[in-house]
Amino acid sequence: MKAMPRLLVLYSAAMSVFLLAPVLVVVVAAFTAGDFIMFPPGGFSLRWFDHVLRDSEFIRPLWNSVRLGVMATVASGLLAIPAALALVRGAIPGRRWIETFLLAPLSLPTIILAVGLLFFTARVGLSSSFTSLLAGHVIITVPYMLRTVLGVYAGMNREIEDAARVLGADGWRTAWYVTLPMIRPGIVAGAIFAFLMSFDEVAVALLLTNADTTTLPVSILSYLVYNYDPAVAAISTIQIAIVVAALLILERFFGIRNVMFASR
Amino acid sequence: MDLMNTSPSITSHAVAAGALVDIRAIRHRFGTFEALKSIDIAIRPGEFVALLGPSGCGKTTLLRCIAGLVTPTSGEILIDGRSITRVPIHKRDLGMVFQSYALFPHMTVADNIRFGLKMHGVRGAEAERRIAEALALVQMVGYEARYPAQMSGGQQQRIALARALVTRPKALLLDEPFGALDAKLRESMQIELRRLQKALGITTIFVTHDQQEALSMADRVAVMNGGRIEQLDTPTQIYNAPMTSFVADFIGQTNRFSGSIQSKNEAALHLRLDGTERTIEIVPCEGMKVGARVTVMVRPERVQIAAAGMPSREVTLTGKVTDTVFVGQTLNVYAQTDVGPVVASVSNAMQREAKVAASGDSVTVSWDRDAQLVFRDA
Numbered sequence: 001m002k003a004m005p006r007l008l009v010l011y012s013a014a015m016s017v018f019l020l021a022p023v024l025v026v027v028v029a030a031f032t033a034g035d036f037i038m039f040p041p042g043g044f045s046l047r048w049f050d051h052v053l054r055d056s057e058f059i060r061p062l063w064n065s066v067r068l069g070v071m072a073t074v075a076s077g078l079l080a081i082p083a084a085l086a087l088v089r090g091a092i093p094g095r096r097w098i099e100t101f102l103l104a105p106l107s108l109p110t111i112i113l114a115v116g117l118l119f120f121t122a123r124v125g126l127s128s129s130f131t132s133l134l135a136g137h138v139i140i141t142v143p144y145m146l147r148t149v150l151g152v153y154a155g156m157n158r159e160i161e162d163a164a165r166v167l168g169a170d171g172w173r174t175a176w177y178v179t180l181p182m183i184r185p186g187i188v189a190g191a192i193f194a195f196l197m198s199f200d201e202v203a204v205a206l207l208l209t210n211a212d213t214t215t216l217p218v219s220i221l222s223y224l225v226y227n228y229d230p231a232v233a234a235i236s237t238i239q240i241a242i243v244v245a246a247l248l249i250l251e252r253f254f255g256i257r258n259v260m261f262a263s264r
Numbered sequence: 265m266d267l268m269n270t271s272p273s274i275t276s277h278a279v280a281a282g283a284l285v286d287i288r289a290i291r292h293r294f295g296t297f298e299a300l301k302s303i304d305i306a307i308r309p310g311e312f313v314a315l316l317g318p319s320g321c322g323k324t325t326l327l328r329c330i331a332g333l334v335t336p337t338s339g340e341i342l343i344d345g346r347s348i349t350r351v352p353i354h355k356r357d358l359g360m361v362f363q364s365y366a367l368f369p370h371m372t373v374a375d376n377i378r379f380g381l382k383m384h385g386v387r388g389a390e391a392e393r394r395i396a397e398a399l400a401l402v403q404m405v406g407y408e409a410r411y412p413a414q415m416s417g418g419q420q421q422r423i424a425l426a427r428a429l430v431t432r433p434k435a436l437l438l439d440e441p442f443g444a445l446d447a448k449l450r451e452s453m454q455i456e457l458r459r460l461q462k463a464l465g466i467t468t469i470f471v472t473h474d475q476q477e478a479l480s481m482a483d484r485v486a487v488m489n490g491g492r493i494e495q496l497d498t499p500t501q502i503y504n505a506p507m508t509s510f511v512a513d514f515i516g517q518t519n520r521f522s523g524s525i526q527s528k529n530e531a532a533l534h535l536r537l538d539g540t541e542r543t544i545e546i547v548p549c550e551g552m553k554v555g556a557r558v559t560v561m562v563r564p565e566r567v568q569i570a571a572a573g574m575p576s577r578e579v580t581l582t583g584k585v586t587d588t589v590f591v592g593q594t595l596n597v598y599a600q601t602d603v604g605p606v607v608a609s610v611s612n613a614m615q616r617e618a619k620v621a622a623s624g625d626s627v628t629v630s631w632d633r634d635a636q637l638v639f640r641d642a
Contacts, residue, residue: 159366162333163424165353166360167431168383177379181370 023240030233037230048234058235061219065199066242068130068215072137072198073145073191079138080145081187085179088153099150106143110203113139118207128210136204141194148193152186153179188254196243283342284309284467285330285435290339292325292491299325300336301491307435310465312458314478317488318514323471326488327437330469332356343434354383359428359466363440365420367412373399373423374408380431398426401460418449425457435467442477454481475515479503487511509559509639518561519606522641525556532633535560537603544579547633557641566635567608569597569627576630581606585625601629 004012025039033043052058083102087095105113114136121132160182164174180187205215216239220232283306292300300322307313315323328334330341332353340349348356368376377398381391399405402422412420421441428436441457442450458481461468472478478485479499486496487510495507506512513520521544523537532545535558546560568577569585583601590596594609606629 157364157366159362159364160368162331163360163362163366163427164368164379165333166331166356166358166437167380167427168354168357169379170352170354173383178368182368184370 026233027237027240030230030237032230032233035229037228037233048230049238052231052235052238055231057223058216058219058231061214061216062235062238064213065216068134068137069195069198071134072141073194075134075138076141076145076194077187077191080142080190081149081180081183084146084149084153084183084186085175087150099146102146103143105139110140110201114204114207117204121208128208128213130213133205133208133213133215136208137198137201140201140204141197144193144197145187145190148190149183149186152183156182184254188250192247192250195246199239199243282308284311284344285469286342286345287326287330288340288342290326290329290336290341292322292329292334292336298491300329302339303491303493305486305493305496307467307469309467312461312468312470312481312483314470314472314482314485315488316472316475316478316485316514319473321488322491323473323488324439327439327469327471330435331358331360331437357431357434358437359431359433359435360437361421361424361428361439361441363443365412365417365424367420367424367427369412371411372408373404373410373412373415376412376423377427377430380427384431386431394430398430401429402426402456417445418453421445421453425460429460429464429466433466435469436461438468438470440471440473443472443474450477457481479515487514489514506637509561509637512561512637512639517564517607517609518637519564519567521560521562521603523558523560525552525554525558528552528554540603542581542603545633546636546638549638552640559639559641561637561639562606562631562635563637564596564607564609565594567606567629567631569599569608569610569629572626572628574628576628578631578633579636580628580630582626582628585623585627587623599627599629 029037029039029041030048031044031046032038032041033045033047034041080102083098086092087099092098117132117136117139121129121135126132156179161174161178164178165171169177200217201215202217202221205218206221209215209218216235220235224232285305285307287303287305287307290300290303291298303322303326305313315326317323325334329336332348332351336349340347342348343356343358368379371379374395377395378391381387381394386394395408396405399407402425404419404422404426407415407419407423412423415423424441438457442453445453454477470478470482479502482499484496485499485502487494487502489510495502495511497505497507502511503515506515512518521535521537523535523544525533526536526543527534528548531548533548533552534543535546536543544560546558552558570576572582581601581603583599583606585597585599586605587598588595589598594611597608597610599606599608608629
């Protein structure tokens with residue numbers, strides 16, 4: 001590998017510090033022994049982790065967020081993957097319109113979407129239920145799933161599906177044995193985006209949750225209003241750890257195998 | 265343009281009775297574009313037919329119609345006497361090889377070949393035996409565990425062939441299978457495919473835009489142009505007795521002259537070449553009236569070049585050599601004659617005997633009347 005130009009090295013280092021410093025401060029501050037968030041921390045202790053892990057005020061929302069994130073990801077996958085396949089195959093009238101419609105939530109401020117959802121769900125008698133929260137998150141996550149799957153599927157050699165059909169596979173078996181495995185990198189990337197978008201979404205959750213369904217970002221936000229102790233840093237560190245662990249696992253299982261998808 | 269050569273040619277209907285693949289009046293339209301304009305071909309069991317033509321002539325569309333990947337606007341396709349026009353792709357029992365190989369990139373070689381067997385319900389020891397057999401057939405034993413990305417183009421195409429053959433399809437369809445290979449590999453794959461095809465006796469339809477490939481491999485060649493079949497014939501007939509000027513032009517190199525019939529008698533027609541005072545004699549044929557517009561084509565290898573004043577053939581022009589191009593087995597000699605440029609292809613051996621080929625030499629350019637392919641203009 002050729003050495004990077006010195007200026008680029010400097011630039012990359014500066015950007016890394018800029019991006020990582022705030023995260024690092026939070027993580028380091030979580031290990032403090034003191035009663036206030038300080039940097040550098042006053043002494044080393046795990047007491048704040050112990051505190052938040054015993055506190056149902058954090059643990060319930062954490063569980064809610066994980067559950068919501070996973071369900072929103074699965075639901076948006078079930079909607080976006082068939083949509084992407086149908087849109088690329090292109091025999092549908094008005095496919096440009098449909099695609100734009102499905103991607104539209106990307107350009108809509110989530111707080112506006114949240115207000116709209118609040119009124120709508122109240123009208124149909126679903127307000128503040130887990131279902132309406134999930135619906136809101138699916139709307140937000142579908143475009144991410146759709147974009148990545150569309151990208152991968154559009155770049156796929158269509159003759160490979162033709163080959164499967166001629167070899168005796170009907171439409172379903174072609175999708176199961178050939179299309180889905182081949183677009184897996186797109187699905188995995190879309191799922192990561194979708195989960196992350198849902199996992200730290202605040203606006204919709206703020207308006208559509210109640211005491212039972214509150215999510216982690218919402219509970220952190222409301223805790224911050226009245227408290228300034230390192231519990232927030234500790235729960236944030238746990239949240240970061242979950243995301244990083246999820247990314248590492250996915251990279252381990254899917255990232256390496258992607259190499260094999262570079263056919264020809 | 266009409267055919268004026270008297271050579272007989274096999275028409276598709278004559279053999280329709282024993283056909284394995286029988287294509288009847290197939291038309292296909294993409295929007296307002298007519299990709300196929302009523303195609304009829306009857307292909308005998310075990311026959312190797314090449315669909316040859318320039319890009320956009322409809323050859324690939326026709327192949328995809330047979331496979332079921334394209335549904336023709338009208339017409340019928342029969343395999344083994346049974347209409348498959350409404351049979352879905354996966355129930356047609358055909359094998360297909362694509363230009364892009366289209367191997368499943370996420371499966372090993374063995375799994376690629378196993379796929380068709382699995383779809384046909386062949387499993388276990390029988391499947392393993394047939395996979396081994398298919399790999400042996402294409403001389404790729406030992407590659408079972410490789411992924412497509414770990415093989416060269418030629419190797420991938422062999423696997424694609426094995427995958428298509430392992431289900432013992434009724435017919436094998438190939439869509440420009442060697443188009444992405446380099447010249448040398450291409451030739452060895454052509455020879456191998458032909459060997460395999462003969463050994464298995466499998467009916468084969470091969471799409472190509474490469475005339476050399478079509479002529480050297482096929483039992484019969486269908487030359488296609490603008491959604492129609494111009495001629496369906498043996499390679500020799502296609503080359504020596506083209507039925508239309510398109511076929512004559514498309515296959516091989518030709519010298520082309522246009523003119524109109526000036527006079528006729530029992531022995532010959534006299535063709536006045538456009539833009540000159542010059543007339544040449546052509547073999548008389550039926551229905552040719554004085555004044556008719558005619559195109560004459562002569563293959564370069566039938567043109568003789570000799571030093572000025574040397575004995576010559578029946579139709580003789582005089583001119584000067586402008587260029588010589590050495591192309592290996594032959595030397596192409598370009599001469600400017602009194603009726604325009606003419607190219608003659610002289611074999612190496614002949615060239616050594618008669619030292620005629622140098623730029624600026626005065627030469628006689630000549631050929632026999634029967635070397636002329638004559639077409640009446642539409």
